[in-house]
Amino acid sequence: MKLIQSTILTLAGLSWLAGPGHAQIPVANQDFTILLGAPVSEPVFTVFGVGFDGTGTLYGVEFEEGNRLFRLGKGETKQTFIGGSYLKSNRGSGKSGGDGGKVGEALFSGMHDLAVLRNGDLLLAETWSQRVRRVDGQTGMVSTLAGTGQRGYSGDDGPAVDASNSGIYSCYLTSDESQLYLADLENARVRRVDLKTGRIQLVAGNGKKGPLIQGALATETPVPSPRAVTVAPDGTVYIVSREGNALFKIDRSQKITTVINVTGAKGAGGDGGEALQAQMNGPKNACTDSQGNVYIADAENHTIRKFDPITGKLWLLAGTPGKKGTGVGELNRPHGVCVGPDNWLYIADSYNHRVVKVRL
Template identity: 35%
Template sequence: MAPAEHDVDASATHLYFTDVHNRRLRTVDFDTGVITTIAGGGPDDPGDGGPATCATFSTHPMRVRLDAAGHIFVTDAHQNRVRRIDAQTRIITTVAGNGDEAYRGDGGPATEAALTVPHDARFDRAGNLYIADTRANRVRKVDAATGMITTLAGTGEAGYAGDGGPAVAAQLDGPLALDIDTAGNIYIIDTDALRLRRVDAATGLITTVAGCGDMGPTESGIPAVEAKFGRPRDVKLIADDCLYLLDGNNASLMRIDLATGLVHVIAGCNVSGFAGDGGPAADAQMGHPYSMAIDPAGNLYFKDCTNRRIRKIDAATGIMSTFAGNGERGWTGDGGPALDASLGIG
């Protein structure tokens, strides 16, 4: 079975993640370590306008993101929507997508537009929402002031082309994940092109930051544009000059220094497995890592899909540990320690 696709995000008090096979959004309290379900598990009706715990997600609620106000956004991929859970009321609504699997609606309200299996959504500092419209091979933008949707990058034709030119005239191939720096530059995991690409906020031009397009393991200390990837899955900026990249098939976490352009493997050893808890992350094994989050202290959390766990790399020590999940596939453990819970993530 292919690894599940899902995401994590962190606030000052909780880690949030989509429990994909259970069609739920769950959270772990950093202080107590207790796991709870906060959305999903409802009847067949999607549940918009009601409590999030009564809502239904598709078979793949892909990624969860928090905005500056603490509202929770979930890309409900196979319902072709981006959904919002209010931080105070916990009411769920749709903010983009009408449920149709198609590409249309640019220039109109985002809620009336069609998306094609969106996998990620991110906010810039102005509150604009960017959506990885994955099977449409595009990145789309929802204007914070008007709610109107447009295309930022991609022609819709799957491929790798257009570097150095306008992003809207470039080809993307399965854009899977996004991140945005403080200047508004957008980083795109162009997963089937085996590359990380960047759209300049000032010029709208697209370039490649990492990846040569060849599949395979990469080495530390080489230029990022020469790196091989197995299957890039997520990108996370830790500063405007440094980012992390998760490579699923190579079972590794990389750091890319944007000032020098060099890539370094900092976790995983290009061997899929489960080993290394309690030791240096560089010596640990993981299985198809998919997505990651960073808490305010700089600790990194990622989904270890094959092993059905969420694992943690301590910012101060570099030590790897398991944060949630007992390794069994299922839906158990709400109200108890996250380490004892069964997760539907692999």
């Protein structure tokens, strides 16, 4: 496939041009822009998750380098840190707290992801504390939505605040804001919290080790290392398997199958071809657009991939497979993706310590 040269977009005085890679999505213009991070703004550290509220404000979470929350208002070029404390590592330190108080005084430990409601409420996957925290967008008050703070597995069909988990690595809010999906990775399960009732239920995984049983009911098969979950507009649930290097799909009959990398082998090949025969390497996150396409942060390949469910093909969107870098169009272990209100894909370019965006 011939790569069509992109146009240049300038933000805060810095211009970037999307460069060549493997087979890229055949679009006329593909812009790649640094939004946050050096050299365009005050530093951010290991950004793992990004999302938008209803006003177009961008929110993000930093992992262990920063352990902070930040926001960037529509049209702004400088982020505001709104919560957390810059601590080199909170893992195992117990430095998580602040429920019942303001977000500016709270501490967060090992945040991996977030979901943002239209009203500005933040739902935080605080992995090392085994909880999902909630920040009220109007008052700034912090509370716990799910998890007891203790490792384990319990609580299905009961109140989410009384349920234990072993590492919520990802959270995904449905478009109607009624359900929050959770990737409970170390329990090898995906769970769902009803935000109206506050109750939690099992979606996928029987907690056992082993390969996925193709075509099984999602709750009756092992689901290897579910690292992230996303839901398409038609209700299809997609699960990112970190160690399985794969993408799984749960259809409306609740049966689960592999749609990317049926062998599970590590690799970077297959762009432009059938997704079932393609490879990934340690994918970490995913999101969907209004057409049902799935965008995957293929972290250890330093790329973003696009899965088209209609054609069953996989495409390279950003990054150079197997090569990390800070240059034109390059990424370094991206851990988060979301589609913004402007129909650009926003990427947590985690180990380049920045947020970038790519035109879809």
